[in-house]
Amino acid sequence: MRDKTAAVLPRSEADLPGLSARSSVPLGRVALLALAVATLALLPFAVTGYVLYIANLLLVFVVLCLGLHLVIGESGQFALAHAAFYGIGIYTSGLAGNAFGWPFPLSMLLAGLVAGAVGVVIGAVALRMRDIYLALATFAFGEAMQWVFLNWDQVTGGPNGLRISPARLGAFEILSDRQAYPVVVVMTVLMLLLTILISRSRLGRSFRAVRESEVAAMAMGIPVRRAKITAFGLSAFFAGVAGSMFATFSTYIHPDSLGFQTTILVLTMIVVGGLGSIAGAVGGAIVFGLISEFLRQTPSYQEIIYGLILIGFMMYAPRGLFAFIRDKVGGGTRG
Amino acid sequence: MPDLLELTGVSASYGRIQALSEVSLRVPEGRVVALLGSNGAGKTTTLNTISRLVPVTSGSIRFDGKPIESWASHQVVEGGVVQVPEGREVFQDMSVCENLEMGAYRRKDAAAIRADFERVLNYFPKLRERLQQRAGTLSGGEQQMLLLGRALMARPRLLLLDEPSLGLSPVLVQQIFGIIDRLNKDGLTILLVEQNAAVALTCSSYAYILENGEMALQGASDQLRRDDSVRRTYLGH
Numbered sequence: 001m002r003d004k005t006a007a008v009l010p011r012s013e014a015d016l017p018g019l020s021a022r023s024s025v026p027l028g029r030v031a032l033l034a035l036a037v038a039t040l041a042l043l044p045f046a047v048t049g050y051v052l053y054i055a056n057l058l059l060v061f062v063v064l065c066l067g068l069h070l071v072i073g074e075s076g077q078f079a080l081a082h083a084a085f086y087g088i089g090i091y092t093s094g095l096a097g098n099a100f101g102w103p104f105p106l107s108m109l110l111a112g113l114v115a116g117a118v119g120v121v122i123g124a125v126a127l128r129m130r131d132i133y134l135a136l137a138t139f140a141f142g143e144a145m146q147w148v149f150l151n152w153d154q155v156t157g158g159p160n161g162l163r164i165s166p167a168r169l170g171a172f173e174i175l176s177d178r179q180a181y182p183v184v185v186v187m188t189v190l191m192l193l194l195t196i197l198i199s200r201s202r203l204g205r206s207f208r209a210v211r212e213s214e215v216a217a218m219a220m221g222i223p224v225r226r227a228k229i230t231a232f233g234l235s236a237f238f239a240g241v242a243g244s245m246f247a248t249f250s251t252y253i254h255p256d257s258l259g260f261q262t263t264i265l266v267l268t269m270i271v272v273g274g275l276g277s278i279a280g281a282v283g284g285a286i287v288f289g290l291i292s293e294f295l296r297q298t299p300s301y302q303e304i305i306y307g308l309i310l311i312g313f314m315m316y317a318p319r320g321l322f323a324f325i326r327d328k329v330g331g332g333t334r335g
Numbered sequence: 336m337p338d339l340l341e342l343t344g345v346s347a348s349y350g351r352i353q354a355l356s357e358v359s360l361r362v363p364e365g366r367v368v369a370l371l372g373s374n375g376a377g378k379t380t381t382l383n384t385i386s387r388l389v390p391v392t393s394g395s396i397r398f399d400g401k402p403i404e405s406w407a408s409h410q411v412v413e414g415g416v417v418q419v420p421e422g423r424e425v426f427q428d429m430s431v432c433e434n435l436e437m438g439a440y441r442r443k444d445a446a447a448i449r450a451d452f453e454r455v456l457n458y459f460p461k462l463r464e465r466l467q468q469r470a471g472t473l474s475g476g477e478q479q480m481l482l483l484g485r486a487l488m489a490r491p492r493l494l495l496l497d498e499p500s501l502g503l504s505p506v507l508v509q510q511i512f513g514i515i516d517r518l519n520k521d522g523l524t525i526l527l528v529e530q531n532a533a534v535a536l537t538c539s540s541y542a543y544i545l546e547n548g549e550m551a552l553q554g555a556s557d558q559l560r561r562d563d564s565v566r567r568t569y570l571g572h
Binding site: 202205206208209211212213215216217218219220221222223276 | 419425486
């Protein structure tokens with residue numbers, strides 16, 4: 001998929017003589033990456049099972065954010081049915097394990113593919129609309145899916161929820177958060193790499209072109225509709241995989257946690273991190289995931305605080321927390 | 336000169352509203368042909384039917400002898416027909432360099448793309464200075480140059496230009512049309528849509544005038560420039 005033009009034209013400032021070489025940035029990035037790797041690797045030895053549960057959950061949210069980033073951040077399509085695809089992923093992998101005893105890597109793949117396929121179908125219909133209409137249509141689909149989860153008793157267990165049997169691979173069974181953690185970390189890294197790959201590919205460039213100007217994208221010969229549907233399908237695939245990751249360490253799922261609130265939570269995360277940036281999606285998931293975990297103590301204020309955070313960011317830091325800090329601390333603005 | 340583009344009896348509509356009826360025009364290879372008319376006359380719709388963004392209800396469009404009225408829009412671009420849309424449709428958040436890259440989206444010939452990149456920067460030296468700058472921060476004139484440059488990156492045989500003078504100062508209009516002239520001298524065929532009839536009739540060899548979706552008048556540009564009714568209606572003197 002990787003095209004040749006990217007390599008042909010000067011990409012970075014380093015390729016162009018006479019422009020400032022900001023050597024400190026890559027160094028900072030390497031340090032940050034090293035820190036992240038060390039934290040992820042050492043965490044299981046340092047903390048309790050509960051903290052690992054939180055870590056697993058945060059990583060699931062990272063993958064959810066990466067998916068929403070692809071369709072909203074990268075392609076500019078306001079799709080608000082993420083929790084539905086997440087739910088499809090959870091139920092698909094849960095049922096594949098429960099009913100057929102599938103090994104978890106297989107049920108993960110299945111979860112992603114089923115969610116992705118549903119995403120493509122919904123996308124093909126919804127993406128005829130744009131802006132607020134698209135948002136409303138996908139919102140309606142999300143609500144409809146939650147209703148299905150709640151009422152399709154034979155399959156989803158309906159309002160009783162679904163017990164998810166332990167994920168297995170041959171004789172190996174995942175019985176604790178500690179055992180699930182390495183699987184969740186590996187999947188998160190894989191999905192992160194996939195996101196970066198997509199973003200840098202010709203496909204990623206067509207997504208951004210569609211976001212910036214559909215007219216211009218069409219004039220450049222980009223099949224706009226196909227690009228949108230692809231973005232939507234990929235986003236749903238990511239949500240489905242995130243759902244299957246959740247199913248590896250969770251023993252139970254209830255439709256209540258698969259509604260609009262969850263979609264808004266993920267949306268808030270990528271806005272907090274900075275719309276349109278992969279680092280923002282990852283950082284937003286972790287920072288805001290931690291915040292919402294602390295807010296769990298005060299459930300009645302939770303929604304209000306989310307709302308305030310969302311409004312605050314849109315007003316004062318529309319490019320997200322990290323760009324805000326960079327501007328304040330570094331004093332430098334990106335062109 | 337053989338015709339590079341030929342529209343015969345092309346009609347198009349948006350829902351129930353007829354936007355074009357029985358429009359015929361020809362663009363000979365190597366020429367600049369102007370398509371004039373007031374707001375809402377169907378100029379942009381004509382370009383959009385050629386680019387396959389608006390479906391044709393009847394009639395035929397031939398490019399280089401081949402019927403293209405059933406092609407998809409990206410096939411048209413690959414075939415060498417590239418539209419420069421009206422109004423500053425640059426990719427605002429991308430750098431100038433990335434914008435130019437997007438122009439070559441459908442091409443795979445890396446070496447030729449690199450060569451075209453240099454060629455475009457030679458046409459527009461200003462863009463070279465601003466390669467890493469966000470396109471949205473360019474001035475109006477620079478954005479228009481970027482639009483032209485981006486279209487050239489697609490290596491067009493026929494350029495469909497939609498109102499390149501829109502919103503530009505007279506000096507910049509001069510500059511843009513100077514470049515259009517140069518592009519044409521270098522062999523590019525151009526179909527030019529303009530409201531600024533005076534400028535368009537100067538730089539084109541032949542012109543068509545659309546009124547309410549129908550072809551009202553056509554002729555050699557220098558003749559139309561002297562035509563009384565054209566002068567009164569479109570040149571304002």
